[in-house]
Amino acid sequence: xxxxxxxxxxxxxxxxxxxxxxxxxxxxxxxxxxxxxxxxxxxxxxxxxxxxxxxxxxxxxxxxxxxxxxxxxxxxxxxxxxxxxxxxxxxxxxxxxxxxxxxxxxxxxxxxxxxxxxxxxxxxxxxxxxxxxxxxxxxxxxxxxxxxxxxxxxxxxxxxxxxxxxxxxxxxx
Numbered sequence: 001x002x003x004x005x006x007x008x009x010x011x012x013x014x015x016x017x018x019x020x021x022x023x024x025x026x027x028x029x030x031x032x033x034x035x036x037x038x039x040x041x042x043x044x045x046x047x048x049x050x051x052x053x054x055x056x057x058x059x060x061x062x063x064x065x066x067x068x069x070x071x072x073x074x075x076x077x078x079x080x081x082x083x084x085x086x087x088x089x090x091x092x093x094x095x096x097x098x099x100x101x102x103x104x105x106x107x108x109x110x111x112x113x114x115x116x117x118x119x120x121x122x123x124x125x126x127x128x129x130x131x132x133x134x135x136x137x138x139x140x141x142x143x144x145x146x147x148x149x150x151x152x153x154x155x156x157x158x159x160x161x162x163x164x165x166x167x168x169x170x171x172x173x
Contacts (some may be wrong), residue, residue: 002054002168003117004045005084005105008062010122011138012041014155037075044161045077045120052168056081057108059101059121084108102126118167120156136164 006012013036048054056078062068063083072079084104102125109117119126119135126135139154 001112001114002052003057003082003109003112003114004048004052004054004164004168005057005059005101005108005117005119005121006045006081007101007119007121007123007138008036008058008060010154011060011120011156012037012045014038014041014122014139036071037077038155039075041156042075042077044156044158048118048161048164048168049078051165054118054168057084057105058082059084059105059119082108082112100125102130105130116168116170118164120160120164134167136160136167 049056058068058081064086065071069079069081072081084101085107086104101119101121101123105117105119106127117134119130120138121135122138124131124135124137138156138160
């Protein structure tokens with residue numbers, strides 16, 4: 001089994017989509033949530049899944065939305081996904097904290113061993129091994145793109161799609 005850990009905000013939607021595309025084509029959308037997903041990013045996501053056989057694991061905070069399967073179905077994303085567990089820490093004083101996404105992914109992988117996985121996210125709160133061997137950084141806004149990616153390349157781009165495919169199809173020889 002191969003897994004694709006999917007963040008949504010910054011990967012399937014991004015500032016460039018909202019600023020430049022949605023105002024121009026919003027009249028074609030029937031529902032508000034359709035504007036939330038860049039169709040180009042959905043196409044790239046589905047290409048990754050087709051070329052690797054990976055299964056989606058939603059690591060985004062969207063995973064708690066009870067309508068997520070409906071949204072995915074309507075925009076053409078597979079709905080047979082898993083979600084990362086909600087790992088919560090409580091100290092002796094009763095204070096609650098939430099872990100980094102990397103820790104939630106590690107918790108998922110303990111119960112779901114796999115041969116390979118990739119993380120698509122616009123944040124970097126992952127373990128050193130995850131960042132080095134499994135992470136594809138999708139930029140979410142123009143400032144971040146200018147500093148860390150190519151200007152104007154935000155969300156899941158063609159380059160990031162190819163990087164994810166390479167990670168998932170890498171053999172461990």
